[in-house]
Amino acid sequence: MRQSFKTCLFTAIPFLATLTVLFSCAPHTAQTGRSAPARHARPSISAAALEKQVHTLINNERRKAGLSLLASDEALSRIARNHSRDMGTRSYFAHNSPEGHDFSYRYQQAGYTCAITISRTIYQGAENIARNNLYDSVTTVNGQAYYDWNSLEKIAETTVQGWMKSPGHRKNILTPVWRNEGIGVFISPDDRVYITQNFC
Numbered sequence: 001m002r003q004s005f006k007t008c009l010f011t012a013i014p015f016l017a018t019l020t021v022l023f024s025c026a027p028h029t030a031q032t033g034r035s036a037p038a039r040h041a042r043p044s045i046s047a048a049a050l051e052k053q054v055h056t057l058i059n060n061e062r063r064k065a066g067l068s069l070l071a072s073d074e075a076l077s078r079i080a081r082n083h084s085r086d087m088g089t090r091s092y093f094a095h096n097s098p099e100g101h102d103f104s105y106r107y108q109q110a111g112y113t114c115a116i117t118i119s120r121t122i123y124q125g126a127e128n129i130a131r132n133n134l135y136d137s138v139t140t141v142n143g144q145a146y147y148d149w150n151s152l153e154k155i156a157e158t159t160v161q162g163w164m165k166s167p168g169h170r171k172n173i174l175t176p177v178w179r180n181e182g183i184g185v186f187i188s189p190d191d192r193v194y195i196t197q198n199f200c
Contacts, residue, residue, distance in 0.1 A: 043134065043149050045193075047185040051077065053156035054183045054195065058173055061164060065174050073200065076182025079103075079110050080196035083129070084186035088194045093131050103127040103198060114200035116177050126172045126199040130159045134191040159195055172199060 052072075059069045083106060087093055096102050107114060107125055114125040132155050135147040150158075163169035178199045186194045 041149075042147070042191075043151065045134065045152050045155070045187060047081075047187060050152050050156060050185045050193070050195075051183040053152060054159060054185075054197070055181065057156055057160040058181065058183075058197070061160065061173055067174060067176055068179070070178060070181040070199075073180035073182050075110065075112050076180055076198045076200060077184055078182070079106050079112060080182040080184025080198045081186065082106070082110075082184065083127075083196045084184045084194040087129070087131075087196075088186040088188035088192060093129070093194075095127055095129060107198075112200075116179070116200070118177055123175070123177050123200075126175065126178075128163055128169050128172050128197040130162065130193075130195040130197075132159050132193040132195065134187070134193060155193055163197075172197075175199070 055070075055072050062069055083097075083103070086097060090098065092098060103126075104124060114123070116123040133150065134155075135149050137148045139146045139148075163173060180200045182198045184196045184198075188194065
């Protein structure tokens with residue numbers, strides 16, 4: 001029986017009154033001399049549809065926690081998409097760009113202001129990022145690669161489940177003061193799926 005698994009890395013980075021976190025999963029690759037598995041076509045995943053599915057699942061988590069639902073904010077989504085695209089095209093995975101710019105800089109560059117005052121605390125936004133994959137594993141049989149492709153629903157579910165299992169991600173998602181979120185997806189030519197989630 002062929003095994004497939006994901007190796008995941010979680011890192012937490014404190015920022016202002018919120019916590020920003022990273023989540024990464026890498027696909028497993030195996031080589032075998034056994035008979036070939038069934039061949040499936042590479043899925044056609046719509047970035048916009050994936051963004052909507054992640055947003056729905058995030059609001060499901062907030063609903064379960066008794067929190068208000070987040071509105072989808074197109075300005076935040078543009079900021080998130082730009083960061084996902086930048087990570088995917090320049091082959092890095094971090095909140096800070098290679099130039100050292102974090103999400104607060106990206107908010108500022110886009111002319112987006114987030115300042116929610118609760119008592120003595122000013123919440124200026126937060127960011128979660130994830131790097132998922134179009135496939136869970138690839139098996140090579142006699143030099144031919146066979147991919148275990150993921151569906152849009154599975155990519156969204158594993159991303160949100162991964163975030164909810166990480167204390168920092170979970171804290172950002174379930175912070176009561178947030179009113180809006182933006183989800184931005186970029187699918188790179190190497191089948192990596194970069195997902196950025198910005199809050200205000």
